[in-house]
Amino acid sequence: MQLVKVLVFCLALVSIDKGSQAVNVDYQASLINNKLSSLMAPKLVCSGYLWFRSCVKVPPKLDTLLVLDSSGSITSYQFGKEKDAAKVIVDYIHNKAPIGYYKSRVGLIEYSVYAHFEFKFNEYNTPAAIKNRIQLVTYDNGWRTATAIALGKAKTEMQANSRPGNVKVVWVFTDGRSNYGGNPKIPADQLRAIGTTVCIMVIGPSINWAEIHDIGNKDCIFQATSFYQALQILSRAYSLSKSSPTLSDNFFSGLKL
Template identity: 55%
Template sequence: MGETEMQTMKVFVVFVAVFAIEQASAAVNTNTLARTLHNKLSSLLKPQLVLPPVPPGRSYQFVTPKLDFLFVLDSSGSITARYFEEAKDVCKIIVDYIHGKSPIGKYGSRVGLIQYSTKSKTHVEFSFGDYNTVSAIKNRISQVKFDNGSATATGPALQLAKTEMNAKSRPGNVRVVWVITDGKSNSGVKPKIPADDLRANGVTVCVVGVGNSVNDVELNQIGDSGCVFRSDSYSQLKTAARMAYNLSRPRLSSGFFNNLSFKRV
């Protein structure tokens, strides 16, 4: 092998090594994703100051807000049925998260779900108030069938979300649209337009982009500042959502058991 060929090989090996390092550094850290999901969800559910009238003897009160939380779930063919099931699992974990801080019920927090792929297949699976218990909502999510659509009509799905929010949301509730998608929209109106309309109406818009086919520019146009998330896979997103849920659970202080006293009986 000549000297020129050796130099070419060295350059090639160095290039491959650098590319591998860049790819590794671009990977989403599961712990970081879990923490950011937790931080955002907890901020939506942060107790708010309520001014008079309040209970007798108190001049103010903090109350946990009630949510009208609308999932917008991508069901295009690129996801596959297997990973769509994991996306549904993520939705169910978020339902548990919400219920743990702001109980779901007829007069409490409420959940709805829109499924979309092509414009013609985009539809409301269930709306606010259709199901008023955690178990009923999670069972209904489990029943959602994979559309396996040939397009990704995120814009029309957000238009439908706007219609749902205008018609079904409850005054005083914190309104949230939560999009989960694995690709760039390629059908119907550009998603930025209805996303901006939702924000103008006081709705928080969040988006989770899954995999390497999403478009970061579009994600940032859809989601509010601080509510755009990336995940390498649906499996990772499910793990991170479960970790976020665990972070939301009350924890005993490290010295809790040291302060307990036991009496022999």
């Protein structure tokens, strides 16, 4: 009987160890870069006829909503790192699909016990202006985590203000679980139904994986052990995006089809 107890205890320790293994920064960064690169892949646009036909690469236009967790289960310092990570996403977008009034656009929702827009599409139209505004977002220290309410606001904004033909992306930061405001699967599914890719970056040790998989597209779920590591991962993904081999914009110019 004692031997059985010892074996059970050892198995429990192994299980705990597996659950607490460090997240591989390079692996997560590669996953993010692969996914975002696919969303921002340029399209080949051709004009002219026969021997006078030419083709150029045209980057897509994105409508991206950043959704930041500001609940009391994270600290003010951690929220600062979350904002820094969000700013890296802005840089990533601009590098692949340039930001501008008639180009890619970014909005931001902050959520805790409630959710509110810090800014919507078209309020800021340069990467510098968007990042400066992100820096001004204040920490809520809310007593609940209402992820469903935040996603509902994202759905409303996408339905009302996303431009036809733009790639729709919602990027959610969370420390692992919601505890207020309803089931986040419902608005996440509604977002997908209107063509939105829902990405989620889950941070920390207390994770409701069933809920995370309900929220995020299956190929757009990423993990970090801390908010500092989330910043590291996204910074690494951005570096990968800049080092990825690309063709020049006029590579296809003069191509005869």
